[in-house]
Structures are given as C-alpha cells and as structure tokens.
Amino acid sequence: MDLQILLLLGQDGVTNGAIYALLALALVLVFAVTRVIFIPQGEFVAYGALTLASLQAGKLPGTVWLLLALGTTVAVIDGWRLLRDGQYGKLPPLLIFNVGLPLLAAGALTVVTPANWPLSLQVLLTMLLVIPMGPMIYRLAYQPLANASVLILLIVSVAVHVTMIGLGLLFFGAEGVRTPAFTEFSFELAGAPLQGQTILVVVASALLIIGLYFFFERTLYGKALRATAMNRTGARLMGIPPTLAGKLCLTLAAAIGVFSGILIAPITTIYYDSGFLIGLKGFVGAIIGGLASYPVAALGAILVGLLEAYSSFWASAYKEVIVFTLIIPVLLWRSLTTRHVEEEE
Amino acid sequence: MNSMNINHLHDHEIILEARHLRVAYAKVEALHGVSVSIRRGEIVTVIGPNGAGKTTLLGALMGLLPASGDFIYLGKPQTGEREVERLVRLGMTLVPEKRELFAEMSVEDNLLLGAFDRYRSGHRDHLETLDEVFELFPRLAERRAQVAGTLSGGERQMLAMGRALMAKPKLLMLDEPSLGLAPLIIKEIFRIIGELKKTGVAILLVEQNARAALQISDYGYVLETGEITLEGPSSELATDQRVIEAYLGLGHKH
Numbered sequence: 001m002d003l004q005i006l007l008l009l010g011q012d013g014v015t016n017g018a019i020y021a022l023l024a025l026a027l028v029l030v031f032a033v034t035r036v037i038f039i040p041q042g043e044f045v046a047y048g049a050l051t052l053a054s055l056q057a058g059k060l061p062g063t064v065w066l067l068l069a070l071g072t073t074v075a076v077i078d079g080w081r082l083l084r085d086g087q088y089g090k091l092p093p094l095l096i097f098n099v100g101l102p103l104l105a106a107g108a109l110t111v112v113t114p115a116n117w118p119l120s121l122q123v124l125l126t127m128l129l130v131i132p133m134g135p136m137i138y139r140l141a142y143q144p145l146a147n148a149s150v151l152i153l154l155i156v157s158v159a160v161h162v163t164m165i166g167l168g169l170l171f172f173g174a175e176g177v178r179t180p181a182f183t184e185f186s187f188e189l190a191g192a193p194l195q196g197q198t199i200l201v202v203v204a205s206a207l208l209i210i211g212l213y214f215f216f217e218r219t220l221y222g223k224a225l226r227a228t229a230m231n232r233t234g235a236r237l238m239g240i241p242p243t244l245a246g247k248l249c250l251t252l253a254a255a256i257g258v259f260s261g262i263l264i265a266p267i268t269t270i271y272y273d274s275g276f277l278i279g280l281k282g283f284v285g286a287i288i289g290g291l292a293s294y295p296v297a298a299l300g301a302i303l304v305g306l307l308e309a310y311s312s313f314w315a316s317a318y319k320e321v322i323v324f325t326l327i328i329p330v331l332l333w334r335s336l337t338t339r340h341v342e343e344e345e
Numbered sequence: 346m347n348s349m350n351i352n353h354l355h356d357h358e359i360i361l362e363a364r365h366l367r368v369a370y371a372k373v374e375a376l377h378g379v380s381v382s383i384r385r386g387e388i389v390t391v392i393g394p395n396g397a398g399k400t401t402l403l404g405a406l407m408g409l410l411p412a413s414g415d416f417i418y419l420g421k422p423q424t425g426e427r428e429v430e431r432l433v434r435l436g437m438t439l440v441p442e443k444r445e446l447f448a449e450m451s452v453e454d455n456l457l458l459g460a461f462d463r464y465r466s467g468h469r470d471h472l473e474t475l476d477e478v479f480e481l482f483p484r485l486a487e488r489r490a491q492v493a494g495t496l497s498g499g500e501r502q503m504l505a506m507g508r509a510l511m512a513k514p515k516l517l518m519l520d521e522p523s524l525g526l527a528p529l530i531i532k533e534i535f536r537i538i539g540e541l542k543k544t545g546v547a548i549l550l551v552e553q554n555a556r557a558a559l560q561i562s563d564y565g566y567v568l569e570t571g572e573i574t575l576e577g578p579s580s581e582l583a584t585d586q587r588v589i590e591a592y593l594g595l596g597h598k599h
Contacts, residue, residue, distance in 0.1 A: 240461055
C-alpha cells in the first residue's frame with residue numbers, strides 16, 4: 001500500500017464520512033427533541049436521490065403521489081379538528097401546505113417535464129417534493145404517540161422505515177440510479193486524483209453543519225428546539241408546543257436526508273433500499289456521540305467513513321461487519337463511563 | 346384599541362375564575378371542587394400545608410394536569426382542550442416550583458425563550474421587554490452570559506420569574522417562589538412581587554411562607570387536603586385565629 005492508495009481511500013472515507021456526519025447530526029437532533037430513534041432517516045437519502053434521478057430521466061416520480069396522499073390525510077385529520085374547535089383562521093394555511101402545494105406540483109409535473117431544466121432547479125424541486133414528508137410523517141406516525149416510551153417510538157420508526165422502503169420499491173423499481181456529477185472538475189493531489197464532486201460533498205456538508213450551528217445558536221426557533229430537548233415542561237410553559245418542535249425537527253431531518261441523497265447520488269449507485277445502510281452508519285456515529293453530543297457524533301461519523309474506506313481495501317468482504325462492530329467497544333465504554341439515569345415517564 | 350376599551354371599562358375585572366375544580370391522579374382525587382378567582386392588578390395567595398394540593402391547583406389552572414370544572418378567563422368560558430400552549434398565548438404563565446429552567450443555556454437565552462410565543466405570533470418587542478426585565482432584576486443583567494445551571498438559588502428564582510415576565514402575561518402564577526431561599530433573598534423576591542403588582546398583572550401566589558404571602562396579597566385562600574377551608578381578604582385572614590394557629594405559628598406564644 002503506497003501513499004497514493006492511502007490518499008485515495010482517505011478521500012473516499014472523508015466523503016462518505018461527511019454524509020454520515022450529516023445523518024448523525026439529524027439523528028441526534030431528532031432523538032434529543034422527540035426521543036424518536038429516527039430509523040427512516042436513510043429513506044430520505046434514497047428518496048432524494050431517486051426523485052432527482054426520476055426527474056432527470058423525464059419520469060414522474062412516485063414521491064409526488066405519496067406527498068399528495070400524506071398531505072391529504074394530514075389535512076383531513078387536522079382540518080376536522082380545527083372545524084370542531086372553531087379555529088377557522090388556521091384552515092387556509094393547513095390546506096395550502098398539505099393539499100394545495102402537492103396538487104400544484106403533481107399538476108405541473110404532468111404538464112412539464114423538468115428533464116432539461118438546469119440542475120439547481122431540479123434539486124430545488126426534489127427538495128420541495130420530499131422534505132414536506134418529514135413533518136407530515138411526524139404528524140401521522142409520531143404525534144399521536146408523542147408521550148409514549150422510547151421503545152414504542154422505536155417500533156413506530158421501524159414501521160415507518162419498512163413502509164417507506166416498500167413504497168420506494170413501488171415508485172422507483174429495483175434498479176439503482178446514479179445521477180450525473182455536478183461538476184467534471186478534478187485535479188491531482190500528491191499523485192491521487194481528487195474529484196470535484198468529492199470536494200463538493202465535503203464543502204456542502206461543512207456549510208450545512210455551519211448553517212445548523214447558526215440556526216441553533218442564533219435564532220429563537222433553534223433555541224426553542226434546544227430548549228425542548230433540555231426541558232420539555234419548561235419549553236411548554238414558554239408556549240413551545242412539542243408538536244411544533246417535533247415537526248420542525250423532522251423537517252430538518254428530512255432536509256438533511258434529501259440533501260445528502262442529492263450529494264452522493266453522483267458518486268454511489270442508490271437503490272430503493274440503499275438509504276437504510278447509509279442511515280445506519282450515521283447511526284453508529286450518533287451512538288459514538290451517545291445520541292447527545294453533536295460534535296462527537298459528527299467526528300464519530302467521519303471515523304466510520306474512514307474505517308469503512310480502509311477496511312474495504314484490506315478486508316472488503318467484512319467491511320460492513322467491521323463498521324458495525326465499532327458499536328460494541330463504544331457501547332462498553334459508554335456503559336462503563338456514564339451514570340445511568342432513569343427515564344422520567 | 347379594543348383591549349384598551351375593555352381595560353378602561355372594567356378596572357377590576359376578573360382575569361381568571363375557576364369553579365368546582367377537580368383533579369384526580371389515577372383514582373385518588375387531589376382537588377375536590379375548588380373555586381378561586383383572581384382580578385386584574387390583584388395578588389391572590391393560596392396558603393396551606395404540604396400536600397394540600399397547592400401545586401396541583403396551579404398545574405390544573407395552567408393546563409399541565411387534566412382537570413374538570415369551569416374556567417372563565419377574561420370573561421369568556423374556556424371550552425375545548427386546555428392545552429398549555431393555548432393558555433400561554435392567552436396570557437397565562439406559570440413559574441413552577443422546580444423553576445424548569447433551560448440549565449445549559451445562558452441567562453439571556455432563557456429570558457429570550459420566555460418571549461417565544463409572542464415572537465411566534467408576530468411581536469418583535471422582545472429586546473425592549475428584555476431591558477425591562479433586566480431593570481427589574483439587575484442581577485440577571487450582570488449574569489446575562491452565565492449558564493443558567495450555575496446560578497444560585499435566588500438567581501434561579503429571579504430568572505424563572507423574569508422568563509415568565511418576558512411573555513408579558515396577564516396572569517402570573519408563582520409556585521413557592523421562596524422555597525429553599527435565604528431570608529434576605531426571600532425579602533427581595535417578595536419586594537419584586539409587590540412591584541409587579543403595580544404593572545397591573547394579576548398574580549396568583551402559592552406559598553408555604555404564609556406570613557409573607559398574606560402581608561403582600563389582597564385576598565387569600567386556605568387550601569387543606571384538596572378543599573378551600575377558608576377565604577377572605579388577606580388582612581382578615583392574617584388575624585383569623587385558625588390561620589394564626591395553623592400557619593403563622595403564634596398559637597403558643599401566649
């Protein structure tokens with residue numbers, strides 16, 4: 001093994017690690033605020049990549065129909081409640097967001113095909129189609145059980161995950177896709193070729209992490225999410241509803257997932273079920289951070305990426321095993337060093 | 346404009362009236378038909394022994410606990426689910442016994458979050474309110490960058506009160522503000538409660554420190570084992586023989 005291979009693998013590891021870091025941050029965030037272990041995180045990666053690929057291939061992505069179905073269900077449930085309580089003022093925004101916009105997207109996409117649109121518009125459209133599913137899924141799957149135990153929420157997560165995978169197969173078929181690279185730019189670094197797409201992934205992930213940092217440190221909504229994670233009763237007394245925090249959280253998680261999917265679609269072939277494994281590696285990173293520390297989770301995720309890259313060179317048959325075995329020493333170390341605190345119910 | 350007219354017409358309007366309030370934990374009833382009312386610009390206190398249901402009463406009024414009974418707020422009966430967030434929007438706020446601060450955040454962030462609901466509903470006056478709160482609690486201004494979890498007991502209580510005031514409440518409910526504090530700090534806290542009264546906010550004060558509570562308040566209720574056993578103007582309660590014996594601790598002096 002020479003320096004060139006070492007660099008090449010390192011490059012690979014950091015690229016994947018950056019994506020895992022984004023997903024790890026999303027997982028920590030969702031868990032801290034809602035106590036949900038968000039297994040479907042990876043599905044948003046796959047949905048993002050596959051929706052973009054469908055749009056580019058001139059096909060109507062099935063996610064449009066899913067968005068419409070989810071939105072209509074939310075509108076019916078919440079609309080009925082608003083009517084019953086006489087809160088008519090809140091009806092128009094509910095209907096516009098959950099039914100109006102998805103209908104508009106579905107209608108527009110049956111008329112125009114965005115296959116020849118510029119990439120930025122295709123990306124934007126993909127985000128508009130998939131991200132709103134985050135808060136909708138929160139409303140339908142998690143909100144009715146918001147006060148349930150972590151275990152029950154985990155079971156709900158598994159159900160959502162399995163459903164999304166099944167629908168993914170239905171919408172996109174079993175074939176994998178790889179979208180064209182955002183940029184053909186590349187140069188050599190110490191004899192190893194460095195792809196523009198790789199740099200793009202790392203830079204975009206770093207920018208997103210910085211953006212999240214500012215959101216949580218500088219904006220009142222970001223602080224409200226942190227407050228909910230720290231003290232739910234205190235947050236409610238400030239008028240921060242847990243449902244708002246949950247929806248906001250899942251919007252962010254979905255956005256991070258879709259963004260990650262779009263970023264890696266040009267470097268990895270994505271299948272309808274690829275998201276699970278990607279999300280799981282983010283989860284290993286999140287576990288290293290104890291599902292609590294954002295910086296440790298991000299660093300842990302990059303470690304996962306590097307470990308995966310180097311083990312794929314030395315023992316490629318065992319690369320997944322090696323990555324997931326990392327959890328065992330981490331859990332041992334965690335259970336020996338952390339004081340166990342009973343969960344308040 | 347509208348609200349100004351109302352203020353003008355009913356100077357001593359009732360802010361909150363709760364009638365026949367019942368709260369049950371599982372099958373054990375903790376409050377058996379309690380009725381209280383609080384007027385604008387008035388301090389009402391609820392005194393009583395440990396375990397009488399004082400904290401339960403505040404929890405029920407604030408929507409933290411499921412309760413049955415009639416609630417009339419600002420002249421209108423409250424129907425539907427009494428969710429905490431809805432009541433916060435209507436101008437009710439609670440400083441709980443446990444303070445429930447955001448321990449890992451700075452004093453300033455804790456205060457700003459107190460204005461979250463006003464911010465969310467489109468008000469952008471949180472920075473002015475912050476200055477007003479700092480004026481009331483200069484100690485908090487000195488420690489604005491300090492993490493809330495590292496404050497002393499008195500400062501934590503001040504922060505909890507300041508955070509509640511950031512919401513510009515119409516009704517401020519205080520649960521045992523003197524709990525666990527040194528006598529000098531208690532004096533300071535009660536002085537501030539007295540000052541708050543001048544701003545027109547209605548205050549419902551739950552206290553074990555009956556002497557201080559009756560001194561500062563206009564009206565008082567005595568809550569014992571989930572029932573109001575006595576009520577009246579605070580000055581009268583303070584001279585009532587039963588109150589003196591049970592809560593003011595002068596019964597054996599002569």
